[in-house]
Amino acid sequence: MIPLRAAVLGVGLMAGATPAHASVELLGFGDLKGWAEDSHTEALEAFRTTCVDLKDPAWGPICAIARATNDARGFFESLFLPILIKGDDEALFTGYYEPELRASRTRGGAYQYPIYQVPPELPRDRPWYTRGELEDRGILNGRGLELAYATDPVEVFFLQVQGSGRLRLTDGTVMRVGFAAKNGHDYSSVGREMVRRGLYQPHQVSADRIKAWVRANGAAGKRLLHHNKSFVFFREVSTVPAHLGPLGAMNRSITPMRTIAVDPTYTPLGAPVWIEKGGADPLRRLMVAQDTGSAIKGAQRADVFYGSGEAAGDKAGRIRDPGRMVVLLPVELALSYVESGM
Incomplete structure (x- = not known):
């Protein structure tokens, strides 16, 4: 095992930064369980959507080959090496999705719960008001910051957790919204808080159970959601066709069952x-x-990323599983990393 150095990973890591308590191990493709049975072509298609945005020089020729090759498995096996990166914590996989909510551009009837765009005074260098303060004190009310109004405050909360979504509007159109900013507070898991309070055992927690409990418990349910002090603001995304996935952190559409969200400190x-x-x-x-x-x-x-809509949400909400993830690095970067002893 070799101590991890961020300089070798290049893209996504700050030069000179060293993640604490991390190590790496060089593996072979034969060590990857199920590798031969996967659809490498699907993975290559997903890789092509963002490889043009990779700035490290080692990725440039690889992206050019990716866009020209028809041999997906050979592409990955000849140009990459598998690297197992480990930290202090055990592996954990969860799922996420793009919610779809009923909404209206104007307030009225069942459409009472705002989805907000960024307020102009939001500070970028320090935490702002918490979720509870924003909602209980009405700090955002009546200021023209509403993108739309939804029918269910719990679904608005989960829209913020997911960071993007589709709003099926009363006029028959669909508005796509994406993450624009947050209030500067760290995300806190409501499910974990329910376990801490003894409401559920860890294996019982799911998005559906959280939603049901909040809806059934009125003010106590609202206070539970306030445990997550983080609050997300949105922007309308009009440039992404409906058949494509939402925009990810690289500002490109992500692919169901081929995109993962990671910690860029390590991956x-x-x-x-x-x-x-x-x-x-x-x-x-x-x-x-x-x-x-x-x-x-x-x-x-x-x-x-499980996709868009209710069915994808049902699947994503049940995922909390162990396992392992192995990063594929270009041979040049991986070998120089190993040979340098960093």
């Missing part, structure tokens, strides 16, 4: 990542690190 954005997720619905497949999330922290932490 460079745009890199292929082999995942071996356990649990009731195991996954063995090549993904691409194209997104991030405030709750995604650690070398072996990933959020799998």
